Structures are given as structure tokens and as C-alpha cells.
Amino acid sequence: MVASLLSYFQLSNMSLVEDIVQDSFYAALDDWPKKGVPDNPTAWLFRVCKNKTINALRRKDMRHPAFYDFYAKQNEKAKIDQLFMPHQIKDNQLRLLFATCHPSLAPKSQIILTLKTCAGFRIVEIATALDMKVEAVKKNLSRAKQRLTVQNLPLKVPYALQSRERLHTVHQVLYLIFNEGYSASQGAFLIRTELCLEATRLVRSLLEEDRIPNSDTYALYALMLFNCARLDARTNEDGIAIELEHQDRSLWDYKMIELAIAYFNKARKAPVWSNYHLEAGIASLHCTAQSFEATPWQHIVRLYDRLLKRNRSPLVQMNRYIALFYEGKQQEALLGVQQLNGLGENHLYHATLGMMFAVLQQHQAAIDAYLDALAVTKLAVEKVFIEAKIRALKKRL
DSSP: OHHHHHHHHOGGGHHHHHHHHHHHHHHHHHHHHHHOOOSSHHHHHHHHHHHHHHHHHHTTOTTSHHHHHHHTTSOHHHHHHHHTSHHHHHHHHHHHHHHHSOTTSOHHHHHHHHHHHTSOOOHHHHHHHHTOOHHHHHHHHHHHHHHHHHHTOOSOOOIIIIIHHHHHHHHHHHHHHHHHHHSOSSSSOSOOHHHHHHHHHHHHHHHTSTTOOOHHHHHHHHHHHHHHTTGGGSBOTTSOBOOGGGOOGGGSOHHHHHHHHHHHHHHTTSSSOOHHHHHHHHHHHHHHOSSSTTOOHHHHHHHHHHHHHHOOOHHHHHHHHHHHHHHTOHHHHHHHHHTOOSOTTOHHHHHHHHHHHHHTTOHHHHHHHHHHHHHHOOOHHHHHHHHHHHHHHHTTO
16 A cells, blocks of 8 residues: 555655554554455455545645645545555565665665664564664664655656666565564464565565566575465474474475475576575575474585675574584584574573583583573563473473
């Protein structure tokens, strides 16, 4: 809905567009409890959004007084009807994705604005994704919107001329959207499947465009498919995480894995591999292993070694140590994790230590680590998972 309206109103009128879309959802909250959810909720919302847009134009919306005068001479209803034609919606979403990654904004501002506008991320989710403070994200977003207003930037992006130069940032945004879905930072569920599917769909849409995709696009799509193929096995019926070692691999979607392999084979021909290539390579080794025990951990460690040359983030280092641990170099891996900095507020860091101590039969140290994880985790389903670990370890003391 936002994408469709912004293709008409320009990025500089983003606040008006967000108000109209929000009003449409308020209308649903008011109408649906009384009359029931319509047969096609999406169509209902788009119809209401369209009508509210036309009404805003007719009444010279006082929240945005300059808006009506700018568009008063246009045939509003006819043009707005066109915005909500089915064949337009996908195109508008792609245009919005590239438009918010505008080169006049700093790279981080592009990502923040796009996550907020295209993905509907909350401020706290953006802060988590980018490892920033909430207030810093708020200030950055405010400055970005102000810049758009001052420059009066249009949404339309000539694909052949400008989209390719913005592709790197678009890839980053879609990767972050997928990651938030794959391992949610907020909310009631560990996995937000709708975000995973939306990010994957948008990458697929990129691949359908002429002259825009590159090998990174193919690698990113393969990575998403490898991970989507395993979603059903990652949690139990209560939404509690199931560790890779204990997942029912019969629940993996092997047709999707085959598709991922096909796209990864296209991507791997590139002379230089990106982070997406390396992560897709790691995911492919997990997906093609016959069992957890048969996982080629040595090869995974080598891929992490290559990834670390491009990205030395503490999380990448931690994942490499996990692979090293399962390769058999347990003490080296444990020491490496203990020496990592900057992950004190990350529950996965403490849970990783808990897992390693538990395997090494250091039960009290494992309990202490899981208690540290419990103290910083935000999701209720993760708390349940960690508490179960602690109870099981206490029985071994």
C-alpha cells in the first residue's frame, strides 16, 4: 500500500502516505469486529486505502497543506485507480525498494529508511539488525525523511540507468529482512515466516528484471532458499527452537534445496565471491549432509575462514568457532568464544558457551552460561528453550 501510493506522491510526501495507510488499518480495526473479516482482506484494505487517498485530495488534507495544491490539476481518481491495479503492485514495491536506497542518502540511512518503509520494521528491530542504539536510529530516520522532503525526490527509478548502482544496498536490505524473519528479535515467535517469504519473493522479482541482477543476487536467492527449506523443522508445535542436531530432516523441503543448488551453481561461477556466496556455500553443506554427524565441518570452517576475511564481525567469528567445535577442536573453539568481545548482550553468545560447556561435561559452567543467556533474551519462546536446558543440566549435577 505504501509502495503504491508513493509511486504517485513522491518520497517527499512519505508522512502523508504513512498517515493514509495507517488510517486504512484503523478502519479495519473498527469495521471487521462488527461485520466480520471480509472474504478478501487484502482487497478490502487496498480499496479503503484508495478511497481515503481520494478523500484526502478532495478535502485538501490539512495535515499536509502543500500536498493538494501540487496535485490539484491532475485527474486524481483516474490516476489513483491505476495505482491499485494488480499488475502495478509488484512493480511499485520494487521501485520503492530502489528509491529508498537513494544515493543522496548515506548508506546506513538508505538501509534504515528502506527497512522502515519497505519492510515495516519497528525502530527497535532496525536497531537490532544494524547493532545501533534506538535513539540513533530515530535521529537517522528523521534526518533521512527531512532530506527527502527538502530535495523533493521522486520514487521513479530508471532501472537500466540507476538501479544497478543501488543493487548492493538493496541486497543488504533484503538480507536483513530475511534475517529478522529467520530469527526474530521481537515478538511472540522465533520465526516470522512472512518476512522470510517476502524477502525471498523480492529477490526472485529482482531476478526477473533485465540487466539488474548479478551473481550476488543469485547467491542471495540461493541462501534464502536453503534456509527457507528448513523452516518447518526449526521449531516444534509450540514454537520452541529445535537445534540442528535434533531436527527431523524429513521435514526439510528437498525440492526447494534442489532449486537452491541450481541457483547457487549459477552464482558460484563468479570470479569473486561475496558474503552471500560464502554463506550460501555453508548453507548448502548443511542442507546436503545426510545427517548431523555427516556434516562436513572441516569444509564449513574453511568457508568461514574466507568469510572472516570479508567480515570479521563477532557473530561470524562465533559461528566459525561453533563449526570448529563440531569439527573436534573443542578446547580451541571454547577458548575462542570466551575471548570474543561485544556479544555480552547477545543471548546466542551465552547459549553457545552453555552448549560447549554441556558437551564438555562442565555442567555448572553450562548452567551459569544459560542463566546469562536467560537474562538477556527477549523472546518468551527462547526463555522456555533456555529454561529447559537449565533444568536438564541441574539433573546431572
